Amino acid sequence: MLGEAEPQWLSEEVKTGTTIIAIEFNGGVVLGSDSRVSAGESVVNRVMNKLSPLHDKIYCALSGSAADAQTIAEMVNYQLDVHSMEIGEDPQVRSAATLVKNISYKYKEELSAHLIVAGWDRREGGQVFATLKGLLTRQPFAVGGSGSSYVYGFVDAEYRKGMNKKECQQFVVNTLSLAMKRDGSSGGVAYLVTIDEHGTEEKVILGNDLPNLFNQ
């Protein structure tokens, strides 16, 4: 048989349609993401870790086009290494976010990725920065990706100032769980990264261990 049609997913752009969230607490930050990567209607990777380290205590969460997001993260990782050698100490979270913002803004027509940058530094403690489309803004928490639309109401209602580390981790897990249930492009497992002055802790929560908040 001649000319067998190639599967649709080979010609579709690979996107991390996703849910990402980062939240600041007194003394650090918690980042969370799902793990689904889709090309059109196929899930091409169900265990991708979208929380990418930019430096020891600075991570970013990737969303949008998988290629664009990964490239930005790698470029900023390199630029931050050079920068931290130049200044002789650990870089500030704001510097990392600015580097991401510079790339996002300069190439905003070509790129379609949104990175949330979060981390801990000695000067300002835990910080979360959103860099959507080249904007740079510090926020107490940020959500992004296709799944974030479904949980805006939930995070608006549930976020309180002054949550401690455990409460923030629970908040992130609950939010991811709700978004993954509703968004077709989010799913798989939940990755959690907690950064504070003592170090960085990475955690995976498997799909069946996610809280089931849906009561019907």
Next chain:
Amino acid sequence: MEKHYTDSKVKGVSTGTTILAAIFDGGVVIGSDSRASIGGEYVSSKTINKVIQVHDRIFCCMAGSLADAQAVIKSAKSHLSFHSVQMESPPLVIAAASVLKELCYKNKDELQAGFLTAGWDSKKGPQVYVVSLGGMLISQQVTIGGSGSTYIYGYVDAKYKPNMTREECLQFATNALALAMGRDNVSGGVAHLVVITEKGVELKLVCSLIELLLIFHEELNE
């Protein structure tokens, strides 16, 4: 399959909207926002009521093209009152939902309207039905619709509990509508809520949503 988009400028006033219906212990709450806008650029009405009474204890909320929805509801109302005269008893909630479903399904190529139907009848008590754009009919405990509903899926999933009390359900519905209006630019205004129980029907207008939003957005209080 081609996607069918409504051009709101062609169809006229379209309801970007948030609608919700939820069953509690002994009744049902159905509610909506009150904004009608043209293409998301101009608010043509700040106080439109999207909760329509189709019979004594059956109410409907419309989503999609307002023109289509109004036409369908007008036709459904007359079908229903004729049906209830024939049956010599108040219509069942599922009858109302089915009438809407038939109209939506038979005319699916021309129409762009979806409905939430909520009510109470003596056979099954409080019920909520959803008629989707293409004419699917399903029964649910809690359901949301309209453009603003996207933002509150997480909230509704987390916060709705079966067998809530009337007050808890009203607070839940008000909160959900307020949160949706806070994020969706084509939903807004006041919240029109209707509580339907065996005893009767109560209409509530909640205007103080701004205060509610201030509670949810603590950073505004600084």
